[in-house]
Amino acid sequence: KNRDFLFHGKVEAGLFDFWVNNAKFNYDPFTMDFSVIDSIVFYVEDKSQGENAMGEFPLVKVRSYISDISGTLYIDQANNKSSTLNIPGYPRFESKSPGKVYYDHSFVYNGVYDRERFYFVTERFEIKDLADFDTDSLTFDGFLYSGGIFPEIVKPLKVRPDFSLGFVYNTSEVGLPAYQNKGTFIGKVDLSNRGLR
Numbered sequence: 001k002n003r004d005f006l007f008h009g010k011v012e013a014g015l016f017d018f019w020v021n022n023a024k025f026n027y028d029p030f031t032m033d034f035s036v037i038d039s040i041v042f043y044v045e046d047k048s049q050g051e052n053a054m055g056e057f058p059l060v061k062v063r064s065y066i067s068d069i070s071g072t073l074y075i076d077q078a079n080n081k082s083s084t085l086n087i088p089g090y091p092r093f094e095s096k097s098p099g100k101v102y103y104d105h106s107f108v109y110n111g112v113y114d115r116e117r118f119y120f121v122t123e124r125f126e127i128k129d130l131a132d133f134d135t136d137s138l139t140f141d142g143f144l145y146s147g148g149i150f151p152e153i154v155k156p157l158k159v160r161p162d163f164s165l166g167f168v169y170n171t172s173e174v175g176l177p178a179y180q181n182k183g184t185f186i187g188k189v190d191l192s193n194r195g196l197r
Contacts, residue, residue: 008022015042016093017040022034030075042062044135071097072093092130093130103119122140144191150178166191167191
């Protein structure tokens with residue numbers, strides 16, 4: 001009997017939610033192949049709030065998400081389907097293609113950042129222990145494509161104070177060409193859901 005099957009919908013794995021299409025559950029290796037991930041949403045600790053009685057900080061949903069990506073979710077070791085053993089590193093997710101983070105939300109300057117011309121490209125990545133990891137250490141390598149405002153800026157994405165994904169980049173004394181070489185910018189470039197500043 002075939003215990004593998006195809007599905008679409010939402011998969012919750014620890015602090016991560018995967019909204020998927022054309023997903024396949026593989027029983028024997030105990031994995032899920034996500035050929036089309038519409039978005040990856042995740043939660044981080046809000047350390048501006050106090051800890052609860054268990055010494056835990058409240059969780060906050062990150063207001064950016066990774067889209068247009070594929071990957072594999074490793075639920076647990078194949079011989080531990082009932083999770084009777086506590087095996088470190090599971091569940092874990094491994095992306096199989098680059099992803100994109102868009103900033104075309106209506107609450108970011110009324111959606112001025114057209115997703116066809118302004119986005120961050122994430123390199124392939126792997127995250128272990130999706131249910132129990134240091135959310136402060138979470139970064140995504142890649143680059144910002146800003147549609148001619150600046151050349152590609154290579155800088156890891158991280159969770160910003162407004163709980164969006166972004167970065168702070170300080171130029172060198174030479175600066176960055178701006179607006180397709182119409183000028184030069186020297187200073188701090190700040191990306192978040194507050195826009196590109």
